[in-house]
Amino acid sequence: MNAREIAKGIKVISTVHWERRLFDSLIPLPDGTSYNAYLIQGSKGTALVDTTDPELKHELLDQLESVEHIDYLVTQHSEQDHSGTIPDVLARYPKAKLVCSSKAKDLVLTHLDVAPERIRVVEDGEEISLGDKTLQFVYTPWVHWPETMCTYIPQDKCLLSCDFFGSHVATSDMYVTNKELVYEAAKRYFAEIMMPFRNMIRRNLDKLSGLEIDVIAPSHGPVYNEPDFIVDAYKDWVSPSMKNEVVLPYITMHGSTEMMVKYLVNSLADRGVTTHLFDLSVTDIGKLAISLVDAATLVVGTPTVHIGPHPGVFYAAHLANMLRPKLKYAAIVGSYGWSSKAIEQISGLIPNLKVDVLGTILQKGAPTEDTYKQLDELAEKIANAHKEDELVTTE
Numbered sequence: 474m475n476a477r478e479i480a481k482g483i484k485v486i487s488t489v490h491w492e493r494r495l496f497d498s499l500i501p502l503p504d505g506t507s508y509n510a511y512l513i514q515g516s517k518g519t520a521l522v523d524t525t526d527p528e529l530k531h532e533l534l535d536q537l538e539s540v541e542h543i544d545y546l547v548t549q550h551s552e553q554d555h556s557g558t559i560p561d562v563l564a565r566y567p568k569a570k571l572v573c574s575s576k577a578k579d580l581v582l583t584h585l586d587v588a589p590e591r592i593r594v595v596e597d598g599e600e601i602s603l604g605d606k607t608l609q610f611v612y613t614p615w616v617h618w619p620e621t622m623c624t625y626i627p628q629d630k631c632l633l634s635c636d637f638f639g640s641h642v643a644t645s646d647m648y649v650t651n652k653e654l655v656y657e658a659a660k661r662y663f664a665e666i667m668m669p670f671r672n673m674i675r676r677n678l679d680k681l682s683g684l685e686i687d688v689i690a691p692s693h694g695p696v697y698n699e700p701d702f703i704v705d706a707y708k709d710w711v712s713p714s715m716k717n718e719v720v721l722p723y724i725t726m727h728g729s730t731e732m733m734v735k736y737l738v739n740s741l742a743d744r745g746v747t748t749h750l751f752d753l754s755v756t757d758i759g760k761l762a763i764s765l766v767d768a769a770t771l772v773v774g775t776p777t778v779h780i781g782p783h784p785g786v787f788y789a790a791h792l793a794n795m796l797r798p799k800l801k802y803a804a805i806v807g808s809y810g811w812s813s814k815a816i817e818q819i820s821g822l823i824p825n826l827k828v829d830v831l832g833t834i835l836q837k838g839a840p841t842e843d844t845y846k847q848l849d850e851l852a853e854k855i856a857n858a859h860k861e862d863e864l865v866t867t868e
């Protein structure tokens with residue numbers, strides 16, 4: 474995209490990765506993504522904040538063709554999708570200083586080919602004046618690496634937020650136009666890389682609440698000219714409150730586990746509980762992560778394979794453990810043929826989840842009338858636990 478002005482003297486240079494479908498070899502990207510760099514031209518100096526993924530470096534360098542001089546190249550986050558083109562930008566502008574947080578210096582030096590003498594470390598709250606524009610640096614650690622910082626430009630009430638508030642959306646729109654799409658993409662991004670640092674993010678939100686912000690300009694996805702939309706969403710995601718929802722990832726090889734989980738979904742629905750059901754053999758793992766942001770209960774469904782859970786369930790259980798969602802309750806259901814350690818092994822995979830186990834139902838072969846009775850009892854326990862906690866149902 475051509476550089477576009479979000480305020481006088483502040484331009485977004487968005488390099489759009491329309492066709493990318495996987496991020497960090499981990500996060501599915503159904504809607505592609507973009508990497509945003511910001512050019513700030515003050516009366517006495519020019520800064521570029523962040524760069525782009527090396528795959529798209531020529532798009533950024535082309536946009537900088539008309540920019541003769543850069544005094545500062547600010548790197549808010551050292552991950553290569555924003556920092557990978559730093560060596561090329563520094564080579565183009567030999568007098569530019571690379572500005573970063575104290576923790577970022579080591580990451581930059583170990584990940585990129587940058588001369589140490591070109592680096593200027595800024596502390597939390599430090600400012601750099603560009604004349605009629607000021608760059609105010611706000612440390613926001615663990616969004617989602619330890620070194621991350623935001624840049625606030627008080628004259629324009631503009632916050633450059635890097636990954637914080639970002640969304641993986643490839644779009645030609647500069648500002649958010651499709652709120653539903655951006656909400657889901659931002660929630661996916663939060664779920665997959667920021668949820669484990671929920672408490673730190675809450676602290677960072679508190680820190681930013683002291684700033685007057687008209688525009689949030691993230692490093693992925695469109696710019697927010699109505700920042701409350703995304704700030705309120707983040708406040709909700711990091712709040713301790715949970716919803717009257719069950720997340721149910723499962724796998725089946727011959728249908729028995731599937732009969733059990735589908736019965737359970739109906740039984741829960743009859744009791745007013747919403748279930749997000751995911752067949753792990755086909756599911757988008759990002760959707761599973763999104764549903765873990767709000768849910769109170771995790772139910773895992775698995776057949777037994779070589780004594781333990783199906784390998785696909787291993788992955789999902791490990792992911793849930795790693796993402797540390799709010800979750801308060803759990804249960805395990807499934808089918809086996811002759812001998813199983815599936816329940817013990819799944820329990821061992823989720824030590825980070827401080828959950829009350831409301832039931833385990835392991836059926837030999839296909840479900841029977843007694844299995845369905847047990848599933849109704851489990852649904853009743855889950856619904857009662859949610860009621861006692863006064864969990865709300867999503868509208």
Ligand SMILES: Cc1cc2nc3c(=O)[nH]c(=O)nc-3n(C[C@H](O)[C@H](O)[C@H](O)COP(=O)(O)O)c2cc1C
Binds near residue numbers: 729838839
């Ligand atoms: C490759 C494979 C390995 C299995 N290993 C075990 C096992 O170690 N212990 C066991 O009790 N059942 C084992 N089974 C049997 C299944 O757990 C059983 O058929 C179960 O009912 C399948 O559930 P499903 O219909 O949901 O796929 C195995 C089945 C397959 C296909």
